[in-house]
Amino acid sequence: MKTLDTLRTTMRRDQVWEIMVPKTGLELDISHGTILYLEDISVTFDGFRAIDRLNLYIDAGELRCIIGPNGAGKTTMMDIITGKTRPDTGTAWFGQTIDLLRLSEPEIASVGIGRKFQKPTVFEHHSVMENLELAMAADKRVWPTLVARLTPEQHARIDAVLETIGLQAHRARRAGALSHGQKQWLEIGMLLMQDPHLLLVDEPVAGMTHQEMDRTAELLKSLAGRHTVVVVEHDMDFVRSIANKVTVLHQGSVLAEGTMDEVQNDARVIEVYLGGDEGH
Numbered sequence: 001m002k003t004l005d006t007l008r009t010t011m012r013r014d015q016v017w018e019i020m021v022p023k024t025g026l027e028l029d030i031s032h033g034t035i036l037y038l039e040d041i042s043v044t045f046d047g048f049r050a051i052d053r054l055n056l057y058i059d060a061g062e063l064r065c066i067i068g069p070n071g072a073g074k075t076t077m078m079d080i081i082t083g084k085t086r087p088d089t090g091t092a093w094f095g096q097t098i099d100l101l102r103l104s105e106p107e108i109a110s111v112g113i114g115r116k117f118q119k120p121t122v123f124e125h126h127s128v129m130e131n132l133e134l135a136m137a138a139d140k141r142v143w144p145t146l147v148a149r150l151t152p153e154q155h156a157r158i159d160a161v162l163e164t165i166g167l168q169a170h171r172a173r174r175a176g177a178l179s180h181g182q183k184q185w186l187e188i189g190m191l192l193m194q195d196p197h198l199l200l201v202d203e204p205v206a207g208m209t210h211q212e213m214d215r216t217a218e219l220l221k222s223l224a225g226r227h228t229v230v231v232v233e234h235d236m237d238f239v240r241s242i243a244n245k246v247t248v249l250h251q252g253s254v255l256a257e258g259t260m261d262e263v264q265n266d267a268r269v270i271e272v273y274l275g276g277d278e279g280h
């Protein structure tokens with residue numbers, strides 16, 4: 001089956017597809033209002049402590065921005081949440097009942113944690129709609145029958161996601177022909193097809209035009225509430241435009257947390273991060 005072969009060769013190794021995922025049967029319990037608890041997490045690489053007794057709590061439905069200088073541990077923190085990196089010590093709970101440190105990467109994806117890496121990785125030779133179909137099909141185990149008839153519910157789901165990501169008018173276009181920003185939105189749409197509880201988004205506006213940044217801000221804000229969204233971003237104007245609460249990481253732990261105004265006026269944050277050239 002040529003289409004399937006094409007897909008297999010374009011699959012990224014660092015991306016988890018639900019077709020490979022054994023269902024864990026674990027139900028998310030957010031009755032205490034918190035969706036993610038990272039407590040006392042430390043990770044050492046070759047003697048260098050990249051994460052240092054990190055505590056981080058994320059409320060269900062919030063849109064949180066994580067900022068911090070290069071090497072602060074932001075990517076490593078995301079890697080711990082998704083199971084790519086295992087901490088030396090500490091605990092990581094998804095809601096009240098799901099111990100992330102006991103789950104494999106595919107299992108973590110299947111309990112509802114989706115990750116968007118910085119570079120868009122859409123299937124360039126397929127249409128926008130087919131990309132969304134594939135993201136859904138992964139769950140339905142129907143990859144070999146890519147052109148299988150969709151149920152009315154599946155059509156409705158794709159339409160809803162197309163509307164959310166603002167690509168209704170581009171549904172028949174080849175993904176490879178989209179602009180950089182549109183590809184990023186499509187990939188967010190592909191994640192949304194799995195309806196994740198928690199979305200981790202890595203530097204979403206790198207390389208975008210101002211107009212694309214504004215639309216991305218609207219998109220991410222619209223996802224909060226139904227989803228919980230954690231965004232790692234260096235662009236301070238963008239962070240200011242979306243964030244209610246900002247966490248500043250430095251040397252592997254939380255240096256400051258609060259509104260954008262609060263962290264911007266924090267003397268320690270100014271010294272280690274915002275002092276010179278903003279953002280780096």
Ligand SMILES: Nc1ncnc2c1ncn2[C@@H]1O[C@H](COP(=O)(O)OP(=O)(O)OP(=O)(O)O)[C@@H](O)[C@H]1O
Pocket residue numbers: 045046048050068069070071072073074075076077
């Ligand atoms: N696999 C690894 N082996 C060795 N060192 C690592 C590894 N992964 C990360 N590090 C180191 O850990 C520290 C934290 O890196 P991390 O990528 O998490 O930072 P970051 O805040 O995401 O930085 P940036 O803003 O540049 O992406 C860095 O000093 C990095 O060099």
